[in-house]
Amino acid sequence: MKSKSRSKVRAARAVRAGREASPKRSTHISRPFVSATFAMTVDGKITTRDFAPVDFTSLEDKEHLFRQRALADAVMIGHSTLKRDNVRLGLPAELVGERIKRGQTPGPLRVIVSNEGKIDNQLKIFQSDPAKTGPILVFSTRRMPKEVRAALADKAILHLSDQRDVDLVEILRTLRRDYKVRRIACEGGPILFRSLLELGLVDELNLTIAPYLFGGVGAPTLTGLSKEFLPASVHCVMKNMRVVGDECFLTYRIRSCR
Numbered sequence: 583m584k585s586k587s588r589s590k591v592r593a594a595r596a597v598r599a600g601r602e603a604s605p606k607r608s609t610h611i612s613r614p615f616v617s618a619t620f621a622m623t624v625d626g627k628i629t630t631r632d633f634a635p636v637d638f639t640s641l642e643d644k645e646h647l648f649r650q651r652a653l654a655d656a657v658m659i660g661h662s663t664l665k666r667d668n669v670r671l672g673l674p675a676e677l678v679g680e681r682i683k684r685g686q687t688p689g690p691l692r693v694i695v696s697n698e699g700k701i702d703n704q705l706k707i708f709q710s711d712p713a714k715t716g717p718i719l720v721f722s723t724r725r726m727p728k729e730v731r732a733a734l735a736d737k738a739i740l741h742l743s744d745q746r747d748v749d750l751v752e753i754l755r756t757l758r759r760d761y762k763v764r765r766i767a768c769e770g771g772p773i774l775f776r777s778l779l780e781l782g783l784v785d786e787l788n789l790t791i792a793p794y795l796f797g798g799v800g801a802p803t804l805t806g807l808s809k810e811f812l813p814a815s816v817h818c819v820m821k822n823m824r825v826v827g828d829e830c831f832l833t834y835r836i837r838s839c840r
Contacts, residue, residue: 614655614764616658617785618767619646619650619789620775621638622803624793627802628802642829655764656719656757657671657716658768661700666771669706670715671716671769672689687716691717694707699720723747771802772802779816779836784836786834787834789804792829
């Protein structure tokens with residue numbers, strides 16, 4: 583009997599150890615569905631070594647990005663990517679019309695994530711009309727400089743955490759609880775995507791494979807430039823694949839990490 587009891591204890595410990603080795607997938611919290619959209623080269627690069635904006639995909643891919651954005655209640659972007667690409671995160675008129683027909687707002691909420699909060703209020707996103715392109719929410723920390731807070735006060739809704747770094751789990755909870763967001767379109771960059779992935783907060787990945795090779799160890803992949811492996815491998819289940827010209831459009835469901 584003692585031998586059987588010890589075996590059960592060892593088995594229970596092994597199960598716990600297996601669970602602890604995997605990133606925590608936050609399915610137990612009320613949060614939005616997170617769908618990430620990226621384009622990469624055949625050798626897995628999403629940009630060049632200097633992180634400069636690179637236009638290496640077709641018009642079809644750009645329309646694909648807009649369609650994914652139009653489906654969401656909120657579009658999320660990291661500050662570094664926003665600063666580099668300087669995008670408004672808006673939508674073409676026809677997709678605005680489709681959203682209105684579905685009973686949605688003209689544009690999704692635009693969510694900026696930044697640990698330090700050193701955000702330039704002259705970026706294009708802050709020059710657009712929120713009534714047409716969607717309100718702007720900034721999730722940052724108390725590290726945001728006072729002058730930046732003042733400059734953004736009438737341009738965005740600020741959510742500032744007392745922690746040193748933003749809490750992505752809490753951000754998603756806030757978006758679901760306070761803004762009724764059910765679906766988020768994450769548009770990068772790789773640091774934000776990796777952070778969400780490590781916390782088990784990504785549900786879907788839309789990936790365009792473009793017919794180019796960049797090479798270079800200094801050029802980032804989907805998960806950035808970190809030399810560290812993910813805490814555990816992430817299993818992607820293919821939902822859809824289509825080929826348009828020389829590009830391949832893939833949609834994966836992200837399963838629980840193992």
